[in-house]
Amino acid sequence: xxGITQSPKYLFRKEGxxxxxxxxxxxxxxxxxxxxxxxxxxxxxxxYSQIVNDFQKGDIAEGYSVxxxxxxxxxxxxxxxxxxxxxxxxxxxSLQLNYGYTFxxxxxxxxx
Amino acid sequence: DxxxxxxxxxxxxxxxxxxxxxxxxxxxxxxxxxxYKKYPAEGPTFLISISSIKDKNxxxxxxxxxxxxxxxxxxxxxxxxxxxxxxxxxxxxxxxxQKLVFGQGTRLxxxx
Numbered sequence: 501x502x503g504i505t506q507s508p509k510y511l512f513r514k515e516g517x518x519x520x521x522x523x524x525x526x527x528x529x530x531x532x533x534x535x536x537x538x539x540x541x542x543x544x545x546x547x548y549s550q551i552v553n554d555f556q557k558g559d560i561a562e563g564y565s566v567x568x569x570x571x572x573x574x575x576x577x578x579x580x581x582x583x584x585x586x587x588x589x590x591x592x593x594s595l596q597l598n599y600g601y602t603f604x605x606x607x608x609x610x611x612x
Numbered sequence: 613d614x615x616x617x618x619x620x621x622x623x624x625x626x627x628x629x630x631x632x633x634x635x636x637x638x639x640x641x642x643x644x645x646x647x648y649k650k651y652p653a654e655g656p657t658f659l660i661s662i663s664s665i666k667d668k669n670x671x672x673x674x675x676x677x678x679x680x681x682x683x684x685x686x687x688x689x690x691x692x693x694x695x696x697x698x699x700x701x702x703x704x705x706x707x708x709x710q711k712l713v714f715g716q717g718t719r720l721x722x723x724x
Binding site: 505508509531533535540541542543544545546552558588590592600601602603604605606608 | 618623646648653654655656657658661678699701702710711712714716717
């Protein structure tokens, strides 16, 4: 059964620590995306990748980093440079854009 | 610069009546539009889409209307059911942009 998996569902970290959010898909999709959801602001694009070993910054990339070493995986690292890291993070993938995205179930990150 | 706007943060509708969710966009290069539905602590799921060459697309209880001259689209749900209570996101993409732009979302509540 194909899908996109984000783990963990809930994550707590102390301020100043880097944290990596996992995103894995077995849909054979080329493109993968990371979005952040904050109340009243919708979904904002952090990073995206069209092919392996290539990725582009989205609208709010500062304080984040990604890698795309495998087609199936697109991990997101929230660094200590991110000013307001507490949010709900969504990973998505797509075969072609006119088919829309398939989203994971999200990771809620809380930094204390 | 919010290219896709959903100006109503929330909407409350009686069960069985019609729900109308609105979305405005500013980028005339957008040529494909999608609606996603999101429950709390879950990823958004694709609902319905429309290409800019059409002005209407229907799928069961869901109909999306596109008015290109007004740069406006709307999602009609009829009849509304309690399970429709969720946050609805409008999204748009332009050919070659390789990414979706989302609105802020509208929280729909269906009252029994």
